[in-house]
Amino acid sequence: MPTQKERNAETRRRLLSAAREVFAEKGYAHAGVADVVKRAARAHGSFYLHFANKEAVLQALLEDAMARMSLELKALWRWDEEPESGVRKTVRRFIEVYGDDRDLWLLLDQCGSVESAFKKLSDQWFQQLATSILHGIASAEPSALMPGLDPEVLACVLAGMLSDGTRAFYQENPSWSADEFADELSTIWSLTLGYDRVSASPAGHV
Template identity: 40%
Template sequence: MGRTQEARRAETRRRLLDAATDLFARQGYHATSVEAVAAAADRTTGALYNHFGGKSGLLVALLEDWIAQTVAGLTAGLRGVPDLNGRLAGMWTGLISHDGESGDVWLLLEFELWLHAVRDPEIGQIGAERFRQMRNGLAGALEDWAIEFGFHLPGPSDEVASQLIALLTGMAFQHRLDPVAISTGAVLAGLRRLLELTPEPARLTT
């Protein structure tokens, strides 16, 4: 019975987070009510307050959850990829396919969470931690790749990681509006230039 109750609580929490992800991304945090989130999740407002204490607590939980999801998105396309170009391209494809059928939700939520984080010190600390984890994870991968594929990083691994993340997210914002112009090949070429890898591979058009 205890495990069943725990499973139900976990399902309720997941449903509320999923509903908040979609509504905060598409409508904005301030324009979304607690009642709207609960209704979209097919749960009561009491359940939302019980799990998160309110809308602000829900946003904190969502941002913490987003840390793990973004790192997973960046690394999802890298498993079993034997070559460096494939791994670089895999970071991009893993990022833009983060939400499956709702491919633009993550980017809209990314912007919404960033806006709220720069205005709220508590959210800002969590957002900064999220970027730290992303940088640290990618920095470690870059160090391993440099050894595996025999190239030198053009700077400290944490700095290079932050620059790669900036390029990937910036290209993703452009891709959201003009996917034809921002192809996988264009992103891969940018990543290689940043890493000072030459010659560049044949451009991909997908």
């Protein structure tokens, strides 16, 4: 028989799943707590045992999506292979994982433009992504980076290119595939990072 802790965890999971479905169907602005608890088949009062309001539900969903992406980033940019290949795998995997949670990332973009709490969350995520990229750049041989480029600035540029480009890819539904998009983006990264000019793979990973 499930323990109280297990029952609470299951209720929270069902509320989060229901909220994601409701947000996708009705839009975040038009969704309400009543819609969420009805979809989750839970008592109205149980919602407030786990979340203060619908903003808290969305924040929890977004934090889960960020945690999933962070786990992927830790396993990327492996230098036991050619650096160009590592970059492409990094970019391609980011696009894939983003696609799995595209509804949440697009909600973050929308809510971040009007609500300060989500703007702060968006900024934190961007800084985390840029920091991961900076660690990858720092692991490279000094000769790999194009002369005159500031690694911190470059990391922010590449992070913006990756996150904004991927968001636009899913929003605009272009005729080209995710693989074609990944090829183009990773080529730009490799050229900027100078991996077309080095033969040795940098040691370490993000």
